[in-house]
Amino acid sequence: MAVSPEDELGSLLPRVGIRPPGPASRALAERLRSVESRNVTFLADDWPVFWEEAVGTNVRDADGNVYLDFTGGFGVALLGHSSPPVVAALCEQAGRLMHGMGDVHPPSLKVDLLERLTALCPWNESVGVLASTGSEAVEIALKTALLATGRPGIVAFEGGYHGLTLGSLAATSRALFRKSFEERLYPGVAFAPFPEPWRAGGTSAEECLDRVGQLLKSGAPNGDPVGTLLVEPIQGRAGVRIPPDGFMEALSDLAADANVLVVADEVFTGMGRCGPMFASELVGLRPDVICIGKALGAGLPLSACLAGRSIMSAWPESEGEAVHTSTFLGHPVACAAAIAALRALDPATRGERVAERGARLMRQLKRRLSDAPGVGDIRGAGLLIGIELVEDDSTTPAHGAAARVAAIALRRGLLVLPAGEAGQVVELTPAVVVTDEQIDFAVEVLVAAVEPGG
Template sequence: MHDATHRLPQRRALVTPLPGPRSAALAARRDAAVAAGVGSTAPVYAADADGGVLVDVDGNSFIDLGSGIAVTSVGASHPRVAAAVAEQAARFTHTCFMVTPYEGYVRVAEQLAERTPGAHDKRSVLFNSGAEAVENAVKVARLATGRTAVVAFDHAYHGRTNLTMALTAKNMPYKARFGPFAPEIYRMPMSYPFRDEPGLTGAQAARRAISRIEAQIGVDSLAAIVIEPIQGEGGFIVPAPGFLAALADWARAHGVVFIADEVQTGFARTGAWFACEHEGVVPDLIALAKGIAGGMPLAAVTGRADLMDAVHPGGLGGTYGGNPVACAAASATIAVMRELDLPARAREIEVAVLPRLRELATETPVIGDVRGRGAMLAVELVRPGSTDPAPELAKAVAAEALSQGVLTLTCGTYGNVIRLLPPLVIGADLLADGVGVLAEALRGCARRP
């Protein structure tokens, strides 16, 4: 990997108590203006960010182990992305591709056809968010197959629209009291090695799900299987080897569209361009967002040309989908990922961090499992001597790490998982410092009564 250069000093430095006075003042303004239903992980307000650090309005510099939930993989202000945004914005910010199309949209679609798994003929359509991408992938699958049923999995997270809430497994905070939800969604058991019965293989876990699909839905009614190759919000669950491939093979044999939700796992995050590649799986449709555009809002569905082109003209789109400024950012972001070989950098992060976390697990009985791929890593916390989830401990660890200048995120169906999503351009020393702070936070919180 070529060295990445950074505009801000890449160091952790706290200069005020947290939150500082300016963040506190902004919080008071927020309470008077922003809906209470919008939550925030940290009580500090961002003023600047670059590489692996985020600086708040009070001048505190934090190590960023969250990347805005896997978005700013090339950093939050990479100069090439910023220049592409500025150049495009100076020309035009919007025409609507459905009214007056432009080259940037076409260029991104070409890049997606080149980069996504499989050598088949592909087409793409661009949107604004991951939820839009997943929802439109389901639309394509239903229209192309003439079927209506859709399978999702335990612990899944696919978004906050009505249809994607139906696909999402976790009730609070995503679904509680927002129903009724879209119909013809069926939930099947996921391969979750830490919580499955011991010895259950990926093939066996797939057969468990398939047998229920065949009994409860029937192949002739099933339009699509929607799955995250590594589940994100559900707990960074890496299915047992062979699980994804067995599902994909069964789907292909029965004319069921296999949709990979790579919104969080895509674009070098797991050490490959897309997480499906680790299992040799080529999805029929792939939903993309987050890391695609360096922080600008952009999403896509890319897939088999026969499926995508089955939709009538005007059946897919949206006013802002494929915004020209976001497209310029995406092309620049993909170029940076390629030139810096960020899939390789993600693998380097795994090699540096995963052994440290596993060593920590041997001395800290509250760590039930350490898992992940590339720069998508997680620690699942439990009550000592059991597999009972410890969500309050996870919350305390994240709070303690923040108090020492390290931003981390929690996740999981049970709220008991600490997830690490550092920018792929983070320096080795900064990453080591951040993981060291997290380790001390885990040790300290585990010792509390």
């Protein structure tokens, strides 16, 4: 049967024929339950659906339901799922060179990608290390800062999420992730509060800066002197927490005065998710080291740690054994995808396109939801937007409310994720190809879902 263009996945509105999760998703959940460790996938009566296909802003599940994806697959698909130029580049590359020898006989594309990435950096002469996941990029940044400063202590932030590998987990604040592994975690990380200007009684920027200033002086909880300030320019998984004006500049000043390196974890916010290539620019943070991941590989696992040459020169020159590397470093197919993604959404213009789509979504959300009961705040930058849900007193975070909204939205064909320490923020990270019609649809679904009893 011929498929008419209006049936092609990409920019469709949802088509939910079977209440999700349908029988095929449920059957897959049962099979998964018997083969995957129970700590990984949350399985419940109303969650999850199993993805079969994704193009643009659409996802088709195992039951044939079509969804509108406002998660961007954890913020990865900034260009949309299976963006045609990316797919063409990676297919071509896979047929030519599927795997290389990253730090020994490198694939030529590694050079091309690093040239492009370092050209985007804010320093005069920049160099980088490629890796596969965001956590690994953070690990490399933490190693780099230790080598460059000789001071192991780290100041990070409450709410900060930097990954779950042991090094990055030591700087990730959420107790749920840490509690079973405390004995394995480096004890020299001090957590400072992150400002919450939208919340009555929330910690102010001044209080946060005072605390950071003290910690930089007093050292880490284990007495180690501090050499690293690790910060997300906008906290993503903590619930799209946007720092108040001037906060990140002042933070950069404090770090500079203490001769401490600023590591910007831009795994979520970078590559244009918030508009500019790096969100640090948007919020006034002056990083010494930048970590990127997620949208970088446009769907393939790829990350990088970037810094000025003078800092990176703290690493010893390789004499045959790289002291930090990995089997898949500079993976040619991932590099091809990233290069195609950088070409498809030109760094010079991507900011404007992201800002335009984000502004439209934000306008609609504010118009329809600002006064809705239970909505405490709507905030965002570019295509990273959060809706904070609150209790009746309009300040207390509504515990678990965003998961309830996500489950309701799923039934209506909209994919969103909960975020925030209390699961109180609906996080929206759609692709830049999202259409006006899709934005309007998503907003209507969210309006209905946040209503009490939605």
